[in-house]
Amino acid sequence: MRATDEIQVYNAAIAEVGQFTIQQHLNYVGVGQKDPPFPGGFPSNHSLNGTPEFAYGMTDWWELGLYLPFAVQDQQFLSDAFKLRTLFVSPNADKRNLFYGINFELSYEMPKFAQTRWGLEIRPIIGVRNADYEFIVNPIVDVGFGRYGEADFAPAARVARKLKDDVYVGLEYYADFGKIGNFSPLAQQQHTLFAVTDFKVGDVDIDFGVGYGLTPASDRLVFKTIIGYAFPVPGAKEAAGERSSANGAINPMAHLSARTTPY
Numbered sequence: 001m002r003a004t005d006e007i008q009v010y011n012a013a014i015a016e017v018g019q020f021t022i023q024q025h026l027n028y029v030g031v032g033q034k035d036p037p038f039p040g041g042f043p044s045n046h047s048l049n050g051t052p053e054f055a056y057g058m059t060d061w062w063e064l065g066l067y068l069p070f071a072v073q074d075q076q077f078l079s080d081a082f083k084l085r086t087l088f089v090s091p092n093a094d095k096r097n098l099f100y101g102i103n104f105e106l107s108y109e110m111p112k113f114a115q116t117r118w119g120l121e122i123r124p125i126i127g128v129r130n131a132d133y134e135f136i137v138n139p140i141v142d143v144g145f146g147r148y149g150e151a152d153f154a155p156a157a158r159v160a161r162k163l164k165d166d167v168y169v170g171l172e173y174y175a176d177f178g179k180i181g182n183f184s185p186l187a188q189q190q191h192t193l194f195a196v197t198d199f200k201v202g203d204v205d206i207d208f209g210v211g212y213g214l215t216p217a218s219d220r221l222v223f224k225t226i227i228g229y230a231f232p233v234p235g236a237k238e239a240a241g242e243r244s245s246a247n248g249a250i251n252p253m254a255h256l257s258a259r260t261t262p263y
Helices: none
Strands: 022-033 048-059 062-067 070-073 077-079 082-089 098-108 119-131 133-138 141-144 151-153 156-164 167-176 189-203 204-213 222-232
Touching: 156 189, 167 204, 189 222
Parallel strands: none
Antiparallel strands: 022 048, 022 222, 048 062, 048 070, 062 082, 070 077, 082 098, 098 119, 119 133, 119 141, 133 156, 141 151, 156 167, 167 189, 189 204, 204 222
16 A cells, blocks of 8 residues: 555546647645555655656547556656556547446556555546436446465546536545455555545646545545646647647546537
């Protein structure tokens, strides 16, 4: 259990074909764990964790991504090498009332961050929405390879309401139950509830949240933010007054006022 570089619920929307997107995740643990999660690791208390994320739309159902995670603690910068992800979704997921997908994320991690060098995150995505609300579940499985590796169940969920164009508020829930088949005792599990808001400043998508840990093993107070930008698709003409938003893995909300595809 440790602080994480990406605190996000995926909604199955992706970059357009041929489009590059970029986002910056930054998460600060105001009150966290003061003991390292394993020998040689670093405690999460007062740490800044984040990653730039670069993504590219391959097709209308496939997106590739690259992360470069890091942490800053006690004025020391720590690199956590890299992560590669491939995301498969139902086409035009951001326009559907029922949407789904699956993300695979391969990570190479450094000794300060994990006891295994290689890991794999398997993140199914399923959600429902209408013009005002959406509910999304990511039943995530984290797999570590090697001597200390195991498969953990770490689900995430989100419910949010649209207040006006490009302004949303909601709740997000993140958990880590521990090893599948042998869950940790409740006091050793991570359960964190975030109050979140999503909005736009010009063409930039912003997500901000404040999280409260519900168990002793959880970080008690966490601040998270995601700043995302979608570059124009080369050669594509934009409709008047419209621009593709950095949704999908970039912005947890698909900011559309109308849903035209029911399934």
